Amino acid sequence: MLALSLLLALAPLPQQNPEDGRGQSLFTKEWHAGRRAALMDQVKEGVIVIRGAGTQADYREFRQDNDFWYFTGVTTPNAVLVLVPDKKEEYLLVPPASPGSEMWLGDLIDPEEAGKITGIAKCLPLGKGGDNASGFEALVADLARKHKTFYAPLAPAENWMMSRDNLEQAMTSIEHDPFDGRLSRERQFAQVLEEKLGVKVQNLSDILDGMRLVKTEAEIEALREACRISGLGHAAAMRESRPGLYEWQVGAVMTNEYYRNGAMGPGYLAIVGSGPNACILHYPEAKRQIQEGDVVLIDYAAEFNHYVSDITRSWPVSAKFTDRQREVYQAVFDAQEAAFKECKPGKTLGDVDRAARALLSERGFKGRAFPHGTSHWIGMSVHDVGSYNVTLQPGMVFTVEPGVYLPKEQLGVRIEDVVAITETGYDLLSAGIPRTVEEVEALRGAIQ
Numbered sequence: 001m002l003a004l005s006l007l008l009a010l011a012p013l014p015q016q017n018p019e020d021g022r023g024q025s026l027f028t029k030e031w032h033a034g035r036r037a038a039l040m041d042q043v044k045e046g047v048i049v050i051r052g053a054g055t056q057a058d059y060r061e062f063r064q065d066n067d068f069w070y071f072t073g074v075t076t077p078n079a080v081l082v083l084v085p086d087k088k089e090e091y092l093l094v095p096p097a098s099p100g101s102e103m104w105l106g107d108l109i110d111p112e113e114a115g116k117i118t119g120i121a122k123c124l125p126l127g128k129g130g131d132n133a134s135g136f137e138a139l140v141a142d143l144a145r146k147h148k149t150f151y152a153p154l155a156p157a158e159n160w161m162m163s164r165d166n167l168e169q170a171m172t173s174i175e176h177d178p179f180d181g182r183l184s185r186e187r188q189f190a191q192v193l194e195e196k197l198g199v200k201v202q203n204l205s206d207i208l209d210g211m212r213l214v215k216t217e218a219e220i221e222a223l224r225e226a227c228r229i230s231g232l233g234h235a236a237a238m239r240e241s242r243p244g245l246y247e248w249q250v251g252a253v254m255t256n257e258y259y260r261n262g263a264m265g266p267g268y269l270a271i272v273g274s275g276p277n278a279c280i281l282h283y284p285e286a287k288r289q290i291q292e293g294d295v296v297l298i299d300y301a302a303e304f305n306h307y308v309s310d311i312t313r314s315w316p317v318s319a320k321f322t323d324r325q326r327e328v329y330q331a332v333f334d335a336q337e338a339a340f341k342e343c344k345p346g347k348t349l350g351d352v353d354r355a356a357r358a359l360l361s362e363r364g365f366k367g368r369a370f371p372h373g374t375s376h377w378i379g380m381s382v383h384d385v386g387s388y389n390v391t392l393q394p395g396m397v398f399t400v401e402p403g404v405y406l407p408k409e410q411l412g413v414r415i416e417d418v419v420a421i422t423e424t425g426y427d428l429l430s431a432g433i434p435r436t437v438e439e440v441e442a443l444r445g446a447i448q
Helices: 029-043 066-072 101-105 111-118 134-144 164-175 185-197 205-213 217-240 247-260 275-279 323-340 349-362 437-446
Strands: 047-051 080-084 089-094 122-125 149-152 200-203 271-274 295-299 302-304 312-316 397-400 403-406 411-414 417-421 426-428
Touching (some): 029 047, 029 080, 029 205, 047 185, 066 205, 080 134, 089 111, 149 185, 185 200, 217 247, 217 295, 217 437, 271 275, 275 295, 275 411, 295 411, 312 323, 312 411, 323 349, 323 411, 349 397
Parallel strands (some): 047 149
Antiparallel strands (some): 047 080, 403 411
């Protein structure tokens, strides 16, 4: 591959085509504008600053950080959003295109185009020439003369196949490493703002997380489509599984289904465990050769236009479950059904977990046989943001994923689906993916 000069490497990337067949029309500029307006209604004063993702260090398609995309829809690196709530002012700053960069990268977004894409009236160049920061510095210096409180997200920004919980663990490790000690990009930015402008930077992450916790109709439809595409992958994997294949080969079948059906890609690293590996909760290697008599557990799902599904299915390599495999599978299925009954407004994820756990305990599966929680939020990240100390309300979306793991029997079963809370109960966004014993065996038996 030809090497780009440093100048070109730092250039912005093309704006993603809004009609490329991958669901961009779900999220209009009016939708993103509504998110910005809702944010300003909550913050009310001061200055809000949200940075987009920086220049990538590789050649894959640019993926915008979740929070920045949520409020702008802009998919170019090094952009900055500035909001002034008390004046209802909006600024979007984008890097200028460098000479010759369009020959390498195609049409690049400039301030005028950014305004058309977003509806933001004040779209400005981030800087001039090689000084990408000068335009931004001039703007915030002027705003700092009138506002002494700035708001910026301090939690690590999530990007492709990233979740906040893992990012925070990684950053804590780096910050406490005696041979490293770096601050996160977000905290470094806040520190620079405070030092250069003499302002106090407040953490915006809790407010952003609360907004993302309750999904709009467009978000729920994106999640539904992510589930549909994920289901195509799981059905294909069920059809392809057979003794002699390696776990990674079955995972590859699913990855192909995701891309060819309009996904941006996988939502997270595939967990493909057969036999004893099905008992390793986040088994990452996928190196074992599948054997006759195994149960295969696959936790793998797609990302559709920045929204991620999270689906797990377990099935026999044979045409049917053995009696013991069926007993365990049915217990997990019944636990999921019990958990679904708690999925309604006013309940909590704790209620959902207790229902699944009680059913499995009645069947003799407790303690290390079911060592993880039943649910987590899902949205733009597979482990999405938001407090767990809340009651369920319409628009909240989460997984329901009981499991039983019996290492001595080399048997692990998990069934995971995605639900959205409605006014009266729940909507199973992942409906249609084989789930009952009969549905799984019908698909497996048809290809034996």
